[in-house]
Amino acid sequence: DQRFLQATARVLLTHGYRVEEASDGLEGLQMALQDPPDVVVVDLIMPRVGGSELVSFFRQNPYLAGVPIILLSGVLIESAAVVEESSVDFVLSKGPFEETMRLLLSGLDEVGNGARGRKAITPRPGIHERRQVVELLNIKRDLASVLEGAAAGILEMDTKGCVTYANAGA
Numbered sequence: 001d002q003r004f005l006q007a008t009a010r011v012l013l014t015h016g017y018r019v020e021e022a023s024d025g026l027e028g029l030q031m032a033l034q035d036p037p038d039v040v041v042v043d044l045i046m047p048r049v050g051g052s053e054l055v056s057f058f059r060q061n062p063y064l065a066g067v068p069i070i071l072l073s074g075v076l077i078e079s080a081a082v083v084e085e086s087s088v089d090f091v092l093s094k095g096p097f098e099e100t101m102r103l104l105l106s107g108l109d110e111v112g113n114g115a116r117g118r119k120a121i122t123p124r125p126g127i128h129e130r131r132q133v134v135e136l137l138n139i140k141r142d143l144a145s146v147l148e149g150a151a152a153g154i155l156e157m158d159t160k161g162c163v164t165y166a167n168a169g170a
Helices: 001-013 025-034 051-060 078-087 096-112 131-150
Strands: 040-042 069-073 090-093 156-158 163-166
Touching: 001 096, 025 040, 025 051, 025 163, 040 051, 051 069, 090 096, 090 156
Parallel strands: 040 069, 069 090
Antiparallel strands: 156 163
């Protein structure tokens, strides 16, 4: 969500953080490969390359493997299994904007102090699983398994030669 991305960037900037915004997972990956960030904040649901694929690529790439990752998402309840399998450092649930920013700033402070590996999922009261989201996440996971299981690396490129998709084998 571009509005959420821009509002989050403004809050982080006002707290002294340098912020590089990416409109989707692939753009974020390309930016990280050019200049590895100190920390990455990703959502599970992003265009072109989703959060779980992005995390997987970071963890399998020696150049990016040590970068702390904060997962910030509004579909954590529906995707608890995906979150548990991921190797992120912090998991934060989206809720009211002010509360979400408070949690994010706290998580960034903890990462800055060397804390890592906390996967506490704190569902918001009154939030229930959305069946369609669960089904879409399952389909996405299954498709990702097929692509990841391919013996050869798979790269998809646009007409300008920019990578638009890459599996872990690539």
